[in-house]
Amino acid sequence: MSNRSIITTKDISVIGIPFNGGQPREGVQGGPQKIIEHGLLEQLDTMGWKSTYQPNDDVNQLCPVSDPVVMNLKNPKYVSAVTNKVAQQVLESARSHDKFVLTLGGDHSIALATVSGIFGAYPDACLIWVDAHADINKPETTDSGNIHGCPLSFLTGISTNHPDFQWVKSVVKPERLTYIGLRDVDDGEKEILKELGIKAFSMHHVDKYGIGKVVEMALDAVNPNRDLPIHLSFDVDALDPSVAPSTGTPVRGGLTFREGHYICERLHETGLLVATDIVEVNPALEDEESAFRTVQVACSLARSCLGESLL
Numbered sequence: 001m002s003n004r005s006i007i008t009t010k011d012i013s014v015i016g017i018p019f020n021g022g023q024p025r026e027g028v029q030g031g032p033q034k035i036i037e038h039g040l041l042e043q044l045d046t047m048g049w050k051s052t053y054q055p056n057d058d059v060n061q062l063c064p065v066s067d068p069v070v071m072n073l074k075n076p077k078y079v080s081a082v083t084n085k086v087a088q089q090v091l092e093s094a095r096s097h098d099k100f101v102l103t104l105g106g107d108h109s110i111a112l113a114t115v116s117g118i119f120g121a122y123p124d125a126c127l128i129w130v131d132a133h134a135d136i137n138k139p140e141t142t143d144s145g146n147i148h149g150c151p152l153s154f155l156t157g158i159s160t161n162h163p164d165f166q167w168v169k170s171v172v173k174p175e176r177l178t179y180i181g182l183r184d185v186d187d188g189e190k191e192i193l194k195e196l197g198i199k200a201f202s203m204h205h206v207d208k209y210g211i212g213k214v215v216e217m218a219l220d221a222v223n224p225n226r227d228l229p230i231h232l233s234f235d236v237d238a239l240d241p242s243v244a245p246s247t248g249t250p251v252r253g254g255l256t257f258r259e260g261h262y263i264c265e266r267l268h269e270t271g272l273l274v275a276t277d278i279v280e281v282n283p284a285l286e287d288e289e290s291a292f293r294t295v296q297v298a299c300s301l302a303r304s305c306l307g308e309s310l311l
């Protein structure tokens with residue numbers, strides 16, 4: 001058990017990924033800008049973090065003129081081009097192990113970029129996926145064709161035959177992946193989780209054991225000696241829609257405000273957290289007050305990951 005942090009500086013690379021090609025709803029590409037306008041960088045500065053911000057405002061220029069469905073997946077060329085490019089950027093930021101990497105989505109297909117980059121820099125890392133959804137559909141199992149429901153099938157190497165995603169390496173071993181917050185998992189995904197033996201903690205487990213125990217069980221599953229780097233991928237739809245209403249695929253019965261923050265606080269406390277994604281904030285959905293609340297909670301989750309505590 002280590003008691004010092006992997007990241008020993010207070011340097012942070014914040015990477016915006018204003019991207020909506022992994023799902024059909026407009027607006028999620030506006031998430032990063034709204035989070036920045038809300039003052040996230042100033043908040044981090046107040047906490048002593050020195051940040052650099054890469055907004056990636058030009059990713060929509062990678063949208064091809066024609067992007068037909070391939071093997072059930074929508075916009076495969078666009079998603080592939082953007083995530084491949086940003087993966088290099090994330091790897092560059094993470095490579096020296098002396099900076100925290102915070103990525104702001106964008107829809108959850110951007111995990112193809114963030115996980116590829118972070119695991120390129122930290123091959124022994126584990127991945128904690130906080131989400132209402134499992135996002136592990138294969139091209140063969142997806143009903144929607146939306147790639148934000150599929151990134152983990154590529155990243156775990158169970159989908160290898162899609163022509164547009166040959167660049168994605170299977171960097172995440174099933175025993176290094178765990179979930180918290182699941183409550184809307186497709187039948188095909190349930191099969192995949194069983195087959196791969198992935199330890200998943202649904203809202204049923206949160207109700208049964210409480211969030212404190214669930215986070216320890218999740219860490220025991222993927223990081224038993226508490227010595228491996230942690231990448232947290234936090235989809236705000238893991239939170240209850242009353243807490244984070246402005247998101248594209250809300251599902252009732254989610255994490256409370258405190259449960260969401262507790263996960264971030266506890267992972268910070270391990271000293272092992274090296275990267276966090278905050279995704280699926282869509283400020284164009286619901287009313288203005290809902291959008292404000294969702295952006296605000298995205299900022300406070302990020303701060304909790306970076307050491308903000310209640311006392």
Ligand SMILES: NC(=[NH2+])NCCC[C@H](N)C(=O)O
Pocket residue numbers: 107108109133134135137142143144145146148149150184185186235237249280
């Ligand atoms: N990142 C998300 N919000 N994903 C939602 C995925 C929903 C559904 N399982 C699908 O594959 O379409």
Ligand SMILES: [Mn+2]
Pocket residue numbers: 108131133135148235
């Ligand atoms: Mn997701």
Ligand SMILES: [Mn+2]
Pocket residue numbers: 131132133235237238249280
């Ligand atoms: Mn989700």
